[in-house]
Amino acid sequence: MNRQLSELSEMISADELNDAIDDRNFPQAHLLSRGRNNSVCSNSSNVSDNRTLSNGNSKDGSTEVQDIPKTARNGFIKREHPASLTFSNGNAQDKSNDSIKSPTTPRTSTTPGHEKCTFHHDLELDHKPPTREDLLPDMAHSYRMLLSGLGEDPDRQGLLKTPERAAKAMLFFTKGYDQTLEDILNDAIFNEDHDEMVVVKDIEMFSMCEHHLVPFYGKVSIGYLPCNKILGLSKLARIVEIFSRRLQVQERLTKQIAVAVTQAVQPAGVAVVIEGVHMCMVMRGVQKINSKTVTSTMLGVFRDDPKTREEFLNLVTSK
Numbered sequence: 078m079n080r081q082l083s084e085l086s087e088m089i090s091a092d093e094l095n096d097a098i099d100d101r102n103f104p105q106a107h108l109l110s111r112g113r114n115n116s117v118c119s120n121s122s123n124v125s126d127n128r129t130l131s132n133g134n135s136k137d138g139s140t141e142v143q144d145i146p147k148t149a150r151n152g153f154i155k156r157e158h159p160a161s162l163t164f165s166n167g168n169a170q171d172k173s174n175d176s177i178k179s180p181t182t183p184r185t186s187t188t189p190g191h192e193k194c195t196f197h198h199d200l201e202l203d204h205k206p207p208t209r210e211d212l213l214p215d216m217a218h219s220y221r222m223l224l225s226g227l228g229e230d231p232d233r234q235g236l237l238k239t240p241e242r243a244a245k246a247m248l249f250f251t252k253g254y255d256q257t258l259e260d261i262l263n264d265a266i267f268n269e270d271h272d273e274m275v276v277v278k279d280i281e282m283f284s285m286c287e288h289h290l291v292p293f294y295g296k297v298s299i300g301y302l303p304c305n306k307i308l309g310l311s312k313l314a315r316i317v318e319i320f321s322r323r324l325q326v327q328e329r330l331t332k333q334i335a336v337a338v339t340q341a342v343q344p345a346g347v348a349v350v351i352e353g354v355h356m357c358m359v360m361r362g363v364q365k366i367n368s369k370t371v372t373s374t375m376l377g378v379f380r381d382d383p384k385t386r387e388e389f390l391n392l393v394t395s396k
């Protein structure tokens with residue numbers, strides 16, 4: 078599973094991100110009319126006979142049963158991507174699924190100078206050096222030029238080490254580029270017969286606005302409805318770190334966190350709410366010091382079932 082998760086988190090593009098939040102990737106969500114305690118998760122019997130309930134009730138009121146593809150039952154629906162990327166979140170143990178092979182992006186082979194790179198897509202660095210520390214000398218040089226550009230003397234005593242410090246700080250602010258879901262999960266996914274909501278709220282978040290390269294910060298609340306798999310609690314906060322420690326917009330950050338939780342435990346639904354303060358709106362520009370930006374991503378049952386969504390929102394807004 079880890080290899081697959083890594084590939085998915087590394088290779089996901091903007092299009093695939095949107096595909097991933099397609100309702101069809103939460104095949105259990107449409108069973109909500111049964112009520113949560115009647116379980117929205119596939120159970121082992123319907124997994125083994127390759128059948129599950131469809132979302133439609135037949136005209137006589139009985140519930141229709143039909144075959145659906147295995148990949149759809151276990152997670153994301155396998156779909157063909159125009160760039161021949163496939164996106165599937167089936168169990169890694171399912172070695173028969175060819176779609177799990179590492180996808181390639183057109184940019185890998187077509188971008189001059191990047192032919193051998195394997196780390197290209199819209200949501201990642203354009204070029205990943207062997208280690209990001211290799212960037213330090215060039216970055217420090219750039220900061221030195223910046224100081225000169227500001228009319229400062231980069232050789233004055235107080236600024237001597239500033240270019241290197243600033244470069245290290247920027248590497249820290251963007252250290253999420255170095256991390257994968259695989260790295261941080263560390264197999265802390267546990268089989269547990271639990272299908273009640275799990276919420277971790279007010280996770281501190283620091284990120285960098287990709288438009289102005291200034292910070293935005295705030296708190297993240299994550300909820301999910303497990304389907305027999307739960308995630309080590311700290312891993313939710315670590316997922317926030319992976320995606321916040323990059324150049325970001327808050328909307329994408331919100332979505333990426335939700336998709337990562339989905340990839341990790343294939344729950345019946347995921348909800349993420351972020352409340353952020355953007356320093357580009359506080360220290361400059363419109364200078365609205367009290368404004369807060371709230372973004373949310375609701376997937377699966379959180380999107381389809383108002384009661385589940387309400388329960389989550391009540392939990393995250395309660396003191």
Ligand SMILES: Nc1nc2c(ncn2[C@@H]2O[C@H](COP(=O)(O)OP(=O)(O)OP(=O)(O)O)[C@@H](O)[C@H]2O)c(=O)[nH]1
Pocket residue numbers: 286287288325326327328355357358361362363
């Ligand atoms: N949607 C979204 N916009 C953001 C985020 N962070 C910063 N921005 C916005 O990015 C926009 C960039 O607008 P521009 O007009 O190109 O840049 P600008 O002249 O510096 O804009 P002002 O901030 O209005 O002075 C601004 O409206 C910012 O508020 C974010 O996370 N999400």
Ligand SMILES: [Zn+2]
Pocket residue numbers: 286287288289290291355357358
């Ligand atoms: Zn900004």
